[in-house]
Amino acid sequence: MEFDREYIQAPGQSSSISTDKIDAHVKRKLFATGKDYYAYLSPRFRHDRFGYFENSLALRVGAGRRFAFERGVLVSLDLGTGYREARKFNGDRVTESLMSASASLDWKITEMAHFKFLFTHEQGAIERYRTFELSLKNKLSSILGLKYRITYTRDYPFSSLGHAGEVVADIGLSYSF
DSSP: OOEEEEEEEOOTTTEEEEEEEEEEEEEEEEEOTSSSSEEEEEEEEEETHHHHHEEEEEEEEEEEEEEEGGEEEEEEEEEEEEEOOOOEEEEEEEEEEEEEEEEEEEEEEEEEEEEEEEEEEOSSSEEEEEEEEEEEEESSSSSSEEEEEEEEEEEEESSSSEEEEEEEEEEEEOOOO
């Protein structure tokens, strides 16, 4: 889950919200007997006070394959479809089918360091999102770690020629269970 709210205050002015974003999603993978193939179910809620869709609620289902390589490297590829209900910034309501694709690379470098690359693409009839994420997690203990992450997100509304892109770099505490 991602939550981002920033306040700005110009000298002599009251503060105002400059960003207000929420992105909450879960991806539940159900592996087949051989453990290489899986089906998934993934609900997602997004809110972006200043985005093309102010709110969207999606449910995605699909299938994928995981590849295990030497030296602790796992690669996953999946494709899916789904349904999204959204409210545009102007108040109009939208319902549409979705197509999604993702690829991830997980590399357990050592017992204490873990690298991850993630690419996701979600597309409906009105807008598409692409996200690239690189992260490195260093364990501090068996359950706590420091996580360094760079995320690039781009959205493309089909009704205009413009698009929005955002790069976020952050450092945080991670908890594993």
